[in-house]
Amino acid sequence: MKKIMLTIGLATACLANLFAGETLQLKLVPDREVVLKGSPQEVVVKIDLSAIAGKKKSRRTPLNLAVVLDKSGSMTGAKLEKTKQAAMQLVDRLAPNDIFSLVIFSDHAEVLVSAQKIEDKNALKEKIQSIRADGSTALYSGVKMGAGQIEEYLSSKRINRVILLSDGLANVGPSSPRELRRLGSQLAERGISVTTIGVGDDYNEDLMAALAEASDANYYYVKDTEKLPEIFARELGEMLSVAARDVRIEIICPDGVQPLGFIGRAEKFESQKASVNLSQFTTGQNRYLFLRCLVNGSKPEVARVKVNYTDELNGGTVEVADDVVKIRFTEDRDAADKSVNGAVVAQKEIMLTAVAKDAAMAQADAGNYKQAAQILAAQGGALNRAYANAPATVQIQLRSELDNISNFTNQFESGQYGSGSRKMMQSQSYNSRNSK
Known part of the structure; x- marks a missing residue:
């Protein structure tokens, strides 16, 4: 009996080690895996964090x-x-x-x-x-x-x-x-x-x-x-239902890569480094950042990302997830074009739609409703171009954003834009920029 209990205990310990630190899963996905040699090019990296779903908390955080x-x-x-x-x-x-x-x-x-x-x-x-x-x-x-x-x-x-x-x-x-x-x-x-x-x-x-x-x-x-x-x-x-909290994301870009910042976020790079703090993740929640980089060299590494967090599904321990995003270089334009990730491009445009809404609101605040409508119309064109190569799940999001943009554009053009419209537009922008 003691031998059986010991075996069960060892198995339980192994399972605990297997899942420890896996509450937050980190994925780094560039908008293109292959870049043409010879000239500086922008690469956008999706820093994707998702909290594990279906795992029950061992304790309720007070x-x-x-x-x-x-x-x-x-x-x-x-x-x-x-x-x-x-x-x-x-x-x-x-x-x-x-x-x-x-x-x-x-x-x-x-x-x-x-x-x-x-x-x-x-x-x-x-x-x-x-x-x-x-x-x-x-x-x-x-x-x-x-x-x-x-x-x-x-x-x-x-x-x-x-x-x-x-x-x-x-x-x-x-x-x-x-x-x-x-x-x-x-x-x-x-x-x-x-x-x-x-x-x-x-x-x-x-x-x-x-x-x-x-x-x-x-x-x-x-x-x-x-x-x-x-x-x-x-x-x-x-x-x-908090799974992870006190989340700190640290990003380092190597020499030869110029970090241009994050889409829709204010955090800045200093000496090739930046950090972003997120308060929490609930079980099953997915949140992400879009990092813009100018690549000008031949080394494959674009960025290193390290995430520290308090794991509420693992007794409040401090855990770490890290990864490196790399690309390849080519002289074949077709190979570079075929490497474009349609899902990341489309999701990037959804984030840029939030930025466009903020810009349109600023123009409307100044009474420039025509310019506000033009900003949204231009972003609508970008969403339409991203639609064809996006997966079906992302196409649903694109259609929703296109409907929103069309509605706000009509309000600008018809003089029906008011306080409620502005609040709705800002709420949409806030939730997109903060992946809420």
């Missing part, structure tokens, strides 16, 4: 959650009632070891529920139900106060998250996207991410997106208040 709610006068009625319903349903799904706090803001911010473990859910829900709408929108103070509650129990062994909901313009205290982005970056450095939920068509979407993007969190545009409980449930569901 949450440290601060909900920050706008209770200004504009929230009166269905907005506030649906918000309270969503928050109460969230409380119902929390576990005893989770930390919950609630901050409300109007003319000023105040802590309605201080950071605490979940002991009396009914008492927490009574606090939520008591919220009444009035006053202005001290959004910055609300976020800072919510982060302060998170810091009471801040721990690398918890998922530390602020969920901010607002329907209006920040009009008390710091209120620019730059100031909110700076706050988001400061919180991200301390391990706190800020998900933002904008309700209706009157809030500042640039501010809400900047705050979320600074910590690689989610940004939601909610036009229909009936969907608020669904949004809160989705956000909580993601936190409960």
Whole structure:
């Protein structure tokens, strides 16, 4: 019997070693495998990260959650009632070891529920139900106060998250996207991410997106208040199914390769090196970056990529994945043309569509609707050219983007582009650029 048990134990250990570090799988795919010799050429590399699907967590990562709610006068009625319903349903799904706090803001911010473990859910829900709408929108103070509650129990062994909901313009205290982005970056450095939920068509979407993007969190545009409980449930569901977090991607390009940057992202290269931080991956989630490089030489290596992350499916250990992307050189133009990867080219164009939407919004903000329409029309042509060589699954995405571009172009040309259109376009761009 002891011998059998020993054999089983050894087999279990081998399986553990086999799967350890495989929660995040890294693939590097260039948009072409063969490049013509003799002249500098751009190569785009898809840095593809996917979290393993179908593997159950050995433990539930406890949450440290601060909900920050706008209770200004504009929230009166269905907005506030649906918000309270969503928050109460969230409380119902929390576990005893989770930390919950609630901050409300109007003319000023105040802590309605201080950071605490979940002991009396009914008492927490009574606090939520008591919220009444009035006053202005001290959004910055609300976020800072919510982060302060998170810091009471801040721990690398918890998922530390602020969920901010607002329907209006920040009009008390710091209120620019730059100031909110700076706050988001400061919180991200301390391990706190800020998900933002904008309700209706009157809030500042640039501010809400900047705050979320600074910590690689989610940004939601909610036009229909009936969907608020669904949004809160989705956000909580993601936190409960985190497979990997604190993901740091390091990219090094060798001499002879000029890194041009990432499509749709602000991170820069210094001395041939760059790093990108992503907050988390849920089980089965796929996220990716597109690295642009100018290749001018004969060496095959384009870039080395190393990924460090906390593996929540393997007991919170720190794991590493790495890979090298290489190409070949030829004097045969046909061979170079045949090596083009249609899927990567099409996905690159989808990412460039997000960049085009941002550029079109900037033109529309300046009143240049004709130029905005032209930007989208040009990108629509690029999507159409990529369609023929794309696999069927990517063609579905291309058709969706073509429909979106056509819709926004028609709005620019007909004078129907408004606040809701801008929020929808920015939401689409945000989700594409951050592969959400």
